[in-house]
Amino acid sequence: xxxxxxxxxxxxxxxxxxxxxxxxxxxxxxxxxxxxxxxxxxxxxxxxxxxxxxxxxxxxxxxxxxxxxxxxxxxxxxxxxxxxxxxxxxxxxxxxxxxxxxxxxxxxxxxxxxxxxxxxxxxxxxxxxxxxxxxxxxxxxxxxxxxxxxxxxxxxxxxxxxxxxxxxxxxxxxxxxxxxxxxxxxxxxxxxxxxxxxxxxxxxxxxxxxxxx
Amino acid sequence: xxxxxxxxxxxxxxxxxxxxxxxxxxxxxxxxxxxxxxxxxxxxxxxxxxxxxxxxxxxxxxxxxxxxxxxxxxxxxxxxxxxxxxxxxxxxxxxxxxxxxxxxxxxxxxxxxxxxxxxxxxxxxxxxxxxxxxxxxxxxxxxxxxxxxxxxxxxxxxxxxxxxxxxxxxxxxxxxxxxxxxxxxxxxxxxxxxxxxxxxxxxxxxxxxxxxx
DNA sequence: CGGGATCCCTTAGGATACTG
DNA sequence: CAGTATCCTAAGGGATCCCG
Numbered sequence: 001x002x003x004x005x006x007x008x009x010x011x012x013x014x015x016x017x018x019x020x021x022x023x024x025x026x027x028x029x030x031x032x033x034x035x036x037x038x039x040x041x042x043x044x045x046x047x048x049x050x051x052x053x054x055x056x057x058x059x060x061x062x063x064x065x066x067x068x069x070x071x072x073x074x075x076x077x078x079x080x081x082x083x084x085x086x087x088x089x090x091x092x093x094x095x096x097x098x099x100x101x102x103x104x105x106x107x108x109x110x111x112x113x114x115x116x117x118x119x120x121x122x123x124x125x126x127x128x129x130x131x132x133x134x135x136x137x138x139x140x141x142x143x144x145x146x147x148x149x150x151x152x153x154x155x156x157x158x159x160x161x162x163x164x165x166x167x168x169x170x171x172x173x174x175x176x177x178x179x180x181x182x183x184x185x186x187x188x189x190x191x192x193x194x195x196x197x198x199x200x201x202x203x204x205x206x207x208x209x210x211x212x213x
Numbered sequence: 214x215x216x217x218x219x220x221x222x223x224x225x226x227x228x229x230x231x232x233x234x235x236x237x238x239x240x241x242x243x244x245x246x247x248x249x250x251x252x253x254x255x256x257x258x259x260x261x262x263x264x265x266x267x268x269x270x271x272x273x274x275x276x277x278x279x280x281x282x283x284x285x286x287x288x289x290x291x292x293x294x295x296x297x298x299x300x301x302x303x304x305x306x307x308x309x310x311x312x313x314x315x316x317x318x319x320x321x322x323x324x325x326x327x328x329x330x331x332x333x334x335x336x337x338x339x340x341x342x343x344x345x346x347x348x349x350x351x352x353x354x355x356x357x358x359x360x361x362x363x364x365x366x367x368x369x370x371x372x373x374x375x376x377x378x379x380x381x382x383x384x385x386x387x388x389x390x391x392x393x394x395x396x397x398x399x400x401x402x403x404x405x406x407x408x409x410x411x412x413x414x415x416x417x418x419x420x421x422x423x424x425x426x
Numbered sequence: 427c428g429g430g431a432t433c434c435c436t437t438a439g440g441a442t443a444c445t446g
Numbered sequence: 447c448a449g450t451a452t453c454c455t456a457a458g459g460g461a462t463c464c465c466g
Contacts, residue, residue: 004438004458007260009317009387010327011334011424012242012303015310020238022439029225038448047220049440054449064313075448085309090225092302097228099295100277104222114223121224174222211224217457235458251429262459267430287428 018063019086023048024056028083029090030113031066035078044111094121098178098211104171112143115173116156119145122177122209125152131204137166137196140173149208165205166196176206178213231276232299236261237269241296242303243326244279248291257324307334311391311424317384325356328386329369332358335390335422338365344417350379350409353386362421378418379409389419391426 004021006013019025023045030036030044042053057077060066065083068075079086094117104110129152136147137160146163148155169192175181176192183202186192192202217234219226232238236258243249243257255266270290273279278296282289292299307330317323342365349360350373359376361368382405388394389405396415399405405415 006236006239006258007320007322008239008258008327009314009321009323009384011307011309011311011314011331013239013310013327014314015306016238018310018313020233020235022233023219025229025233026219026221026226042448045219045221047440049442050449051441051451052439055439057449082312089302089305089309092305093228094224096224096298096302097226097231098224100231101222101224101227107220108222109220110222114221114226118224171222252427255429260459262461263430264432264460265458268457 018065019060021056021059023052024060025090025093027053027056027060028065028079028086029094029117030111031077031079031083032087032090033113033116035069035071035076036113037074037076041077044113046109046111090117091121094118095211098122098174099213101174101213104174110140110171110173112140112145112158115140115143115145116158118174118177118211119147119156119209120154122211123154124208124210125154127210128152128154128208131208134165134201134204134208135161135163136201136205137161137163138173139168164197165194165199165201167199167202167205168193168195176202177209177211179206179210180213231278232273234269234272236265237273238303238306240266240269240273241278241292241299242307242330243324244290244292244296245300245303246326246329248282248284248289249326250287250289254290257326259322259324303330304334307331308424311335311387312426314387314426317387323353323384323386325353325358325371328353328356328358329371331387331390331424332360332369332422333367335424336367337421337423338367340423341365341367341421344421347378347414347417347421348374348376349414349418350374350376351386352381377410378407378412378414380412380415380418381406381408389415390422390424392419392423393426394419 005017026045030041064080066077067080069078128149133150138145143158144160146157146159146161169176172191181191183206187194187199218230232241239258243254277293279290280293282291341362346363351358356371357373359370359372359374382389385404394404396419400407400412
């Protein structure tokens with residue numbers, strides 16, 4: 001029996017043995033967004049010590065959750081098919097945890113990956129399907145996000161491009177998702193800044209993305 | 214910011230701050246089966262040190278996941294409504310972890326709660342709905358389980374009562390759930406012992422409960 | 427006795443510096 | 447850039463004790 005095992009034979013027990021160590025599930029979350037290099041993972045998890053990141057990557061690899069994949073001169077980490085099966089679990093866990101989020105504190109950062117994942121969590125396909133195809137751009141921390149909603153399909157990635165609405169909500173994005181902020185008033189009061197496009201589209205954004213708090 | 218926080222503002226991060234500590238999710242799993250006393254929890258988690266159990270119970274309480282509830286002279290711990298919202302997450306996690314379960318090792322125990330939970334994970338309502346109402350009894354460790362399947366509704370609890378089939382699979386229950394064991398051959402080879410009732414009903418059992426491995 | 431609290435030791439996790 | 451090496455702290459583990 002492994003050193004840190006729980007001495008119990010059950011599905012949940014095995015799961016937490018594989019992905020229950022500190023930081024492990026956050027690494028999985030970031031890899032659910034896409035394959036990432038060591039340095040990209042470290043950047044997205046600002047407070048993880050490098051030795052812990054290295055250890056977790058090895059453990060997750062040994063557990064069959066992730067794999068190292070050579071990509072033209074560099075190595076990236078990516079989920080195995082088995083690891084990818086965690087997506088619904090992590091999405092549900094993110095929705096659950098979102099409800100317990102208080103106001104952001106100064107020491108708390110928002111990484112590109114975590115924001116992309118939260119947007120996926122908040123995405124409402126049924127609502128989106130009834131709305132026109134729309135592209136949004138927003139900035140979180142140092143990452144520019146391009147959010148494309150086409151029918152009931154969502155595509156969020158880093159980068160830029162032509163969009164219908166570009167806005168900056170600063171640390172208020174999550175309040176927007178939670179429905180705490182009325183779109184029109186948020187713009188009027190300066191909580192959200194419209195950089196480009198028609199501000200009315202922010203209403204469409206909050207109908208497309210919603211997480212109860 | 215709390216001492217063990219991750220310094221990141223996101224739903225998944227908040228979730229693992231609340232239930233990501235060692236042992237915490239196993240406590241939640243056992244409480245998803247029903248309210249439990251301190252000693253019952255300790256019994257179901259054989260290797261948890263009592264100080265850790267006490268600490269986790271306080272933390273989960275502070276997080277709003279569980280509460281202490283006085284019940285006629287004794288105190289039980291139970292999930293809050295917010296904690297109960299974790300049920301689909303833990304079920305999905307259990308199904309995921311089940312796939313990575315190897316053969317049971319000697320030091321690994323199976324508690325009543327974990328077995329009840331694994332049965333819930335493995336329950337297939339659609340298959341059950343097409344089968345007659347059936348009651349099974351089985352023994353795991355020191356716990357006698359009464360499993361009632363009525364249409365697409367499952368009720369598993371500790372205890373006894375009149376059943377259609379009573380069997381003992383010892384450490385092979387999980388192989389039965391995984392479909393590794395053919396019911397008829399399992400009985401013929403002695404992997405499963407029929408204590409009472411018609412052995413053919415074991416086939417109905419494996420159609421009702423299944424988890425791919 | 428159930429429901430913990432205390433003690434002491436071990437080991438994982440964290441901060442930082444360093445290397446191929 | 448992608449990790450090791452080192453050192454230190456704090457959490458986990460195991461046994462025992464306490465208190466209503």
